[in-house]
Amino acid sequence: MIYKPASKNICCLICLLVISATMLAPGIARSQDTKETYQDLNYTDRMMLLKLETLKPHEIAEFFERLSQSEKKTLLENINDTQKFKLYNSLNDADKILFFATLEQDQKVAFLNNLEKSDRKWIFRRLNDVDRKTIFESLSAEKQRQYLQEFPELAQIIDSKEPLRPPIEEKESPPSRIEEIMSGLFPTEVSKELRLYGYDFFKSDAVTFAPMQNVPVGADYIIGPDDNFTIHLWGKTEKTYSATVNRDGLIIIPRLGPVSVSGLSFAEMKNHLAHRFKEYYPDFEINITMGQLRTFQIFIVGEARRPGTYSVSSLSTLITALFASGGPGKKGSMRSIKLIRSTKTIKKIDLYDFFLKGDKKQDVRLEPGDTLFIPVIGSVVGIAGNVRRPAIYEMHANQTIADIIGLAGGVMPFGYLQNIVVERVKAHKRRIVRNFNVDIATKEAVELNSALQDGDLIKIYPVHAKIRDVVYLEGHVKYPRQYEFKPGMHISDLIPSYDYLLPEPFLQQAEIIRLVPPDLHPEIVEFSLGNLLEGDQSQDLLLTDLDRVKIYGKIEKKALPQVTIKGAVRSPGTYRLFKGMTIKDLIFQADNMTDQAFQESGGLSRLVPSETGTDIIKIKFSPADAMAGLSAANMALEPNDVVHIREISQYSQALNRKVYLEGEFMFPGEFTFSENDLLISVIERAGGLTQEAYPFGAVFHRDSGKKDFLMRIKISRKEAKESAYWLRLIHETNNLKNANDAQNLKQEANELKKIFSSILNKPK
Numbered sequence: 001m002i003y004k005p006a007s008k009n010i011c012c013l014i015c016l017l018v019i020s021a022t023m024l025a026p027g028i029a030r031s032q033d034t035k036e037t038y039q040d041l042n043y044t045d046r047m048m049l050l051k052l053e054t055l056k057p058h059e060i061a062e063f064f065e066r067l068s069q070s071e072k073k074t075l076l077e078n079i080n081d082t083q084k085f086k087l088y089n090s091l092n093d094a095d096k097i098l099f100f101a102t103l104e105q106d107q108k109v110a111f112l113n114n115l116e117k118s119d120r121k122w123i124f125r126r127l128n129d130v131d132r133k134t135i136f137e138s139l140s141a142e143k144q145r146q147y148l149q150e151f152p153e154l155a156q157i158i159d160s161k162e163p164l165r166p167p168i169e170e171k172e173s174p175p176s177r178i179e180e181i182m183s184g185l186f187p188t189e190v191s192k193e194l195r196l197y198g199y200d201f202f203k204s205d206a207v208t209f210a211p212m213q214n215v216p217v218g219a220d221y222i223i224g225p226d227d228n229f230t231i232h233l234w235g236k237t238e239k240t241y242s243a244t245v246n247r248d249g250l251i252i253i254p255r256l257g258p259v260s261v262s263g264l265s266f267a268e269m270k271n272h273l274a275h276r277f278k279e280y281y282p283d284f285e286i287n288i289t290m291g292q293l294r295t296f297q298i299f300i301v302g303e304a305r306r307p308g309t310y311s312v313s314s315l316s317t318l319i320t321a322l323f324a325s326g327g328p329g330k331k332g333s334m335r336s337i338k339l340i341r342s343t344k345t346i347k348k349i350d351l352y353d354f355f356l357k358g359d360k361k362q363d364v365r366l367e368p369g370d371t372l373f374i375p376v377i378g379s380v381v382g383i384a385g386n387v388r389r390p391a392i393y394e395m396h397a398n399q400t401i402a403d404i405i406g407l408a409g410g411v412m413p414f415g416y417l418q419n420i421v422v423e424r425v426k427a428h429k430r431r432i433v434r435n436f437n438v439d440i441a442t443k444e445a446v447e448l449n450s451a452l453q454d455g456d457l458i459k460i461y462p463v464h465a466k467i468r469d470v471v472y473l474e475g476h477v478k479y480p481r482q483y484e485f486k487p488g489m490h491i492s493d494l495i496p497s498y499d500y501l502l503p504e505p506f507l508q509q510a511e512i513i514r515l516v517p518p519d520l521h522p523e524i525v526e527f528s529l530g531n532l533l534e535g536d537q538s539q540d541l542l543l544t545d546l547d548r549v550k551i552y553g554k555i556e557k558k559a560l561p562q563v564t565i566k567g568a569v570r571s572p573g574t575y576r577l578f579k580g581m582t583i584k585d586l587i588f589q590a591d592n593m594t595d596q597a598f599q600e601s602g603g604l605s606r607l608v609p610s611e612t613g614t615d616i617i618k619i620k621f622s623p624a625d626a627m628a629g630l631s632a633a634n635m636a637l638e639p640n641d642v643v644h645i646r647e648i649s650q651y652s653q654a655l656n657r658k659v660y661l662e663g664e665f666m667f668p669g670e671f672t673f674s675e676n677d678l679l680i681s682v683i684e685r686a687g688g689l690t691q692e693a694y695p696f697g698a699v700f701h702r703d704s705g706k707k708d709f710l711m712r713i714k715i716s717r718k719e720a721k722e723s724a725y726w727l728r729l730i731h732e733t734n735n736l737k738n739a740n741d742a743q744n745l746k747q748e749a750n751e752l753k754k755i756f757s758s759i760l761n762k763p764k
Contacts, residue, residue, distance in 0.1 A: 563577045
């Protein structure tokens with residue numbers, strides 16, 4: 001049977017899969033928590049598991065480090081507990097943490113209990129508080145006592161009444177539009193997936209507006225009822241007073257009596273109290289520290305996400321209070337939120353100033369009874385495409401295209417400004433499209449100031465992906481890439497010398513693929529690269545925008561001279577002809593002659609052009625002389641020469657022409673014989689027969705179906721009967737399919753009988 005390479009590879013692959021299934025499937029079947037059976041895994045994962053099985057312990061860590069995160073998880077999910085323990089002991093510290101994170105909760109407990117004490121401490125102290133507490137609570141009472149002794153910090157985690165939050169897993173965010181464009185994914189369309197701007201700002205968890213404790217306050221903080229603070233005096237007088245402002249705005253201090261502080265700023269109150277204390281205590285220093293701050297009620301109404309009454313700290317401002325209600329809902333305005341105090345609107349805030357500029361000038365501190373009113377959202381306009389922040393924006397009256405582009409962070413460098421599209425609803429009847437040229441390099445840039453209407457959608461398309469002002473150098477060159485096109489540019493500007501080419505370029509011809517206007521259909525312009533590099537100015541063609549200069553290699557164009565060697569060499573085939581190459585060089589390239597090579601005579605076929613066509617001449621040479629370097633035989637080769645190394649006639653048959661002598665020979669064994677050898681000569685080479693030999697009982701077998709004449713002769717001892725020989729002869733004869741072969745075998749047997757008789761009759 002002949003095996004082709006492809007078949008061989010398939011067989012090897014099948015064997016490998018069978019072996020891997022045999023090795024790994026039992027281990028996987030034993031794992032109760034395995035999410036996938038071995039048969040469900042793809043080829044890559046199977047090979048990965050097989051690799052793990054074959055590695056030594058010191059090789060596992062290096063193998064695991066090279067895997068991706070997903071491959072590591074796949075591996076860990078598809079091995080049994082024994083394999084996991086073996087793997088863990090071979091990992092580095094970082095991969096041990098990852099390994100432990102992939103375990104289920106019950107697996108973590110079991111795994112920790114099986115670790116050495118030092119290893120258990122190392123891994124446990126690197127877990128987050130949620131995992132540590134969960135593991136602790138799943139333990140028996142005895143184990144809990146053991147863990148508390150090993151990890152004293154557990155007591156604080158267990159006693160903590162604050163809810164524990166699992167650590168936030170950082171998920172890799174998808175690439176931004178800028179990242180996609182810079183990576184070569186140039187957009188061709190405009191996405192209309194727009195969201196109202198600013199509303200995500202309030203999506204995070206609401207801030208707690210309960211009274212804040214022990215926080216510093218600014219000098220402008222206004223003192224009011226329920227504020228608490230501590231007064232420290234030191235110097236010649238050491239005093240400490242704790243005071244709380246009552247509903248009348250007074251604090252009561254021993255010796256000073258009632259002191260009115262409500263409505264004063266923190267700085268004013270400090271100065272006022274210092275003057276009062278000086279009336280009684282000379283030469284002292286004073287320090288006042290705020291304690292518990294007062295709280296009060298405010299109202300958040302209108303289109304808030306969670307309207308209602310809220311208790312806020314005396315330090316709260318309009319913006320921080322909006323978090324209590326989750327900010328404006330999707331129907332609420334971001335740009336005209338009102339602060340109402342005693343029935344009067346004292347402030348109107350535009351959150352865009354805060355979101356876009358970080359400007360908190362409009363943010364004011366709240367007072368008891370304040371109302372925040374969020375009206376319905378006003379006019380909106382969407383902007384999509386190549387701006388830095390595409391979204392739906394709430395707009396003020398008479399805002400222009402330039403204003404909205406400014407809100408969107410400006411146009412990206414990829415935006416096409418000469419044809420901005422605005423989709424618009426006209427008179428509540430139909431949708432229309434208007435086009436604007438806002439390129440600042442043109443006189444039409446005035447259209448940037450075009451007013452927009454409620455519901456307009458601005459679409460800024462990308463410039464065409466086709467690069468202009470460029471030429472390309474391709475093919476058999478060192479620096480294949482795009483180059484800036486400049487008017488008056490020639491081929492020599494791209495290829496000034498051989499140094500810019502790879503070895504052995506095809507010098508006869510190169511090409512320029514040119515796009516010809518106005519329809520930019522391609523045409524090929526040919527030139528001689530060799531003549532160009534020799535200084536022929538006629539070949540130094542002028543380039544145009546978008547030209548592609550293509551250089552070929554000799555191998556690509558099959559321009560390299562070749563020679564062929566056939567016959568009794570180890571690697572017959574076609575080889576490249578190098579300058580000065582001889583027959584000896586070619587035989588060496590073909591891994592030398594085989595043992596069957598007839599070294600006295602070989603042949604060389606050569607094409608010779610003539611007037612009538614091409615003739616083939618044949619030249620004889622001695623391969624042995626050629627390998628010895630004799631010039632008469634070691635001729636220089638020419639393109640397309642064919643060298644023939646003949647095989648020795650019937651060499652392989654001669655190697656396999658063997659006879660096996662068994663039994664009562666002086667020296668039994670395997671002997672070779674030539675074509676004209678007689679059997680008796682072979683027996684004589686075996687030293688003849690022993691004294692115990694019974695030649696008339698000899699068994700002779702010949703495989704007549706083969707060309708190499710395999711024979712086997714066995715001579716028994718004298719005790720063997722002659723009938724055994726004839727029975728064997730009959731058996732051999734009956735097994736032969738050809739009657740002539742049977743007759744020949746009988747004749748040979750009779751001849752053998754005569755030969756053995758003559759051997760016995762010879763004098764000893």
